[in-house]
Amino acid sequence: MIQLENITKSYKKNHVLNNINLTISKGEVVTLIGPSGAGKTTLLRLLNWLEVPDSGKITVADAAIDAAKYTKHDVRNLRGQSSMVFQHYNLFKNRTVLENVADSLIVVSKMKKKDAFEKAEALLKKVGMSDKLLDYPANLSGGQQQRVGIARALAVDPKVMLFDEPTSALDPEWVGEILHLIKEIAAQGMTMILVSHEMRFVRSVATRIIFLEHGELVEDSNPKDLFEKSKNVRTQAFLQKLTYEEE
Structure with a gap:
């Protein structure tokens, strides 16, 4: 591997x-x-x-x-x-939680926006962040930001994290x-x-x-x-x- x-x-x-x-x-x-x-x-x-x-x-x-x-x-x-989860989250401050996860799917995976947002929402639910979809990183705790970072890393279906x-x-x-x-x-x-x-x-x-x-x-x-x-x-x-x- x-x-x-x-x-x-x-x-x-x-x-x-x-x-x-x-x-x-x-x-x-x-x-x-x-x-x-x-x-x-x-x-x-x-x-x-x-x-x-x-x-x-x-x-x-x-x-x-x-x-x-x-x-x-x-x-x-x-x-x-592979996908990488960083120590300091590296989230886009001017994008919502949902946008932070969907962006990689749209830009990197060339996924249609509708499909990207659906997948992002499912992943955020998986990491326990479905109630924060429209929040911005500044309004989240460190643990919540790290959960979003993990969802973003999972979004591109990596073989290694x-x-x-x-x-x-x-x-x-x-x-x-x-x-x-x-x-x-x-x-x-x-x-x-x-x-x-x-x-x-x-x-x-x-x-x-x-x-x-x-x-x-x-x-x-x-x-x-x-x-x-x-x-x-x-x-x-x-x-x-x-x-x-x-x-």
């Missing part, structure tokens, strides 16, 4: 990702964890070419692209496989609600990759956890083994630091 082969990425002399090789199967919910600057968000953004790797090959579902040689068509194909810190900008009372929604989507078989620093969220939603540090893939394990049985010194140090900061 997803394959990264020999992916490297640098910003000037700062090596953000060092020769990353990774395979993710259909239906997996994979969470990327690690300290700030580990390369988590960069890796996520590479999957839909919001960042361009220095070298390597990326395959997502039916699309493959090689950093050494690619076309605009290759980029469009890759981006068509990418979440970049989906709960970090939320007040605590909204975190559980968004977690529940993500779990519901995952239960329907959606392949997901999430970046998060909230370990309770990570442990409850992931089927697999990847620990990154200094641009390297340090450990790749299931949640129980990583949190309770990891023998990797770097992973242990990271988890111990988190435990200390939470106390």
Whole structure:
């Protein structure tokens, strides 16, 4: 479903990702964890070419692209496989909730307006926002805005959903609600990759956890083994630091 082969990425002399090789199967919910600057968000953004790797090959579902040689068509194909939910929602402030979701269907999917609004309304009902269709983002809570962002991401029928810190900008009372929604989507078989620093969220939603540090893939394990049985010194140090900061 997803394959990264020999992916490297640098910003000037700062090596953000060092020769990353990774395979993710259909239906997996994979969470990327690690300290700030580990390369988590960069890796996520590479999957839909919001960042361009220095070298390597990326395959997502039916699309493959090689950093050494690619076309605009290759980029469009890759981006068509996934949707991204951002930390700060990225909703259009001058459009209603319904318009925010329908716009991508009209512009990207070339859907007729009537059909686009019908599908958008159905998706907003699915994420519990059917009573806010004509509201603007400024009138919504953070959790409500994130629900709209998730509905917008689902609108284009992606094969993979990418979440970049989906709960970090939320007040605590909204975190559980968004977690529940993500779990519901995952239960329907959606392949997901999430970046998060909230370990309770990570442990409850992931089927697999990847620990990154200094641009390297340090450990790749299931949640129980990583949190309770990891023998990797770097992973242990990271988890111990988190435990200390939470106390």
